[in-house]
Amino acid sequence: MKRLRFLFCCCIAAITLVGCSDINCPLTNGVYAKWSFYKADKPLQLSDTLDIYLKVNGRDTLLANRLFNISSIDLPMSYYNSSDTLTLEIKTASHHTYKDMIIVKKENVPHFNSPECGTWVEHYVSDIQLTHNNLDSISVLNRKVDNNEVENFRIYFK
Amino acid sequence: MKLKISAYILSSLFSLLPLYSWAQDGMAREAAENAVSRFTHLSFIQGMSLSVEVGTPIAHLIGGNTLGSEAALRFSIKNKYFPVAELGYAKYNGTNDETNIQYKTAAPYLRLGADINMLKDKTQNNRLFVGGRLAFSTYNFDVNGPDIKDPIWHNAHPLDYEGLSANRLWFEFVVGLEAEVFKNYHMGFNVRYKSKLKEKQPIEATPYYVPGFGSGGNSGFTLSYYLTFDLSKKIKAELPTRQ
Numbered sequence: 351m352k353r354l355r356f357l358f359c360c361c362i363a364a365i366t367l368v369g370c371s372d373i374n375c376p377l378t379n380g381v382y383a384k385w386s387f388y389k390a391d392k393p394l395q396l397s398d399t400l401d402i403y404l405k406v407n408g409r410d411t412l413l414a415n416r417l418f419n420i421s422s423i424d425l426p427m428s429y430y431n432s433s434d435t436l437t438l439e440i441k442t443a444s445h446h447t448y449k450d451m452i453i454v455k456k457e458n459v460p461h462f463n464s465p466e467c468g469t470w471v472e473h474y475v476s477d478i479q480l481t482h483n484n485l486d487s488i489s490v491l492n493r494k495v496d497n498n499e500v501e502n503f504r505i506y507f508k
Numbered sequence: 509m510k511l512k513i514s515a516y517i518l519s520s521l522f523s524l525l526p527l528y529s530w531a532q533d534g535m536a537r538e539a540a541e542n543a544v545s546r547f548t549h550l551s552f553i554q555g556m557s558l559s560v561e562v563g564t565p566i567a568h569l570i571g572g573n574t575l576g577s578e579a580a581l582r583f584s585i586k587n588k589y590f591p592v593a594e595l596g597y598a599k600y601n602g603t604n605d606e607t608n609i610q611y612k613t614a615a616p617y618l619r620l621g622a623d624i625n626m627l628k629d630k631t632q633n634n635r636l637f638v639g640g641r642l643a644f645s646t647y648n649f650d651v652n653g654p655d656i657k658d659p660i661w662h663n664a665h666p667l668d669y670e671g672l673s674a675n676r677l678w679f680e681f682v683v684g685l686e687a688e689v690f691k692n693y694h695m696g697f698n699v700r701y702k703s704k705l706k707e708k709q710p711i712e713a714t715p716y717y718v719p720g721f722g723s724g725g726n727s728g729f730t731l732s733y734y735l736t737f738d739l740s741k742k743i744k745a746e747l748p749t750r751q
Contacts, residue, residue, distance in 0.1 A: 406661055429658035430665055460667060462651045462713035465604035465611055469656055469667055472711075 375467035382424035383495045383502045394507060395421045398442045405435035427495060429471040430458055440484055448484035472496045484508055554584035555740040563733035573602035587630040594619040598719035608654050615647030617720025633688035645720045646675035651713055674715045677706040694736035703727040
């Protein structure tokens with residue numbers, strides 16, 4: 351009888367182990383590219399204000415306004431366009447304005463995670479082109495843009 | 509989750525039947541164990557048996573999304589070691605109520621491994637075993653769902669993937685009980701801890717349900733309930749003559 355009770359408890363423990371499951375969805379399904387600012391190989395905290403525009407359906411749309419004292423920013427990417435165009439406008443304290451354009455060419459892949467967590471669109475960057483008014487270069491650290499919050503690009507200012 | 513728990517509770521209620529038989533036989537045999545064990549010599553090959561997993565079909569009947577079964581061919585070496593080969597087929601077709609995403613797959617899987625009978629008396633027909641398996645499945649799966657809408661650019665495309673291929677190699681650690689309820693007929697259940705070793709998956713999707721492995725990521729527990737038939741069996745015990 352003792353053995354039967356012990357075996358019954360084992361059975362209940364087994365049911366509990368296999369009956370429970372947890373769903374580990376990411377906090378957000380949003381996918382953002384992480385852009386960091388650098389100058390001469392050192393992280394840069396912008397002392398000038400920065401406006402960022404995104405070209406949406408042919409028109410420049412203000413995405414971020416009067417950013418100040420930042421060293422990085424997370425920006426969305428279009429789900430289905432083959433390239434995105436960003437415009438960075440820096441206004442200095444001496445009232446000079448520098449505009450630079452960044453064109454990011456990419457491949458977009460809708461990614462299924464699970465029926466509970468849903469889907470998101472991941473991007474694989476193939477090429478970046480930029481103007482050089484205030485920008486020196488851009489380096490690609492991770493060409494895959496997903497929801498893992500890793501640094502993707504470094505913008506080197508002049 | 510409610511459906512998964514009720515399915516496992518019902519299927520494991522059946523497993524209580526062999527437990528009672530096992531406990532009664534165990535108590536009777538314990539009395540003779542000390543006297544017999546020193547004098548028992550078992551022949552090397554004890555026979556082989558065929559098992560059929562019935563927990564999954566039972567769970568499907570009460571509304572689970574998975575359908576399938578598996579058969580296992582098991583050899584008995586001195587009633588202590590049991591090399592085993594398991595071949596199964598599993599099918600999954602489910603739609604999530606909140607996201608309306610449907611996931612569908614069906615494929616066979618293969619497991620090879622061995623169990624060890626942990627009971628002291630190897631001559632009895634009940635077993636408490638622990639074992640391991642190496643398992644593999646290669647499969648295609650489909651994912652369909654509502655349009656994925658871009659909130660900024662306001663365009664949308666449907667989620668529609670068919671025939672994505674993947675495969676998985678995994679390891680299982682098995683603990684189980686088995687009791688003879690009629691002559692040459694056993695019932696038993698086991699709990700398996702499964703852990704992924706290697707996987708190939710497409711970039712478009714993370715496999716949700718893997719045939720033979722189940723759902724739930726890279727590791728997890730499953731409960732199996734099965735019926736076993738002894739195809740051939742001999743337990744030979746030679747008692748030494750006393751002078």
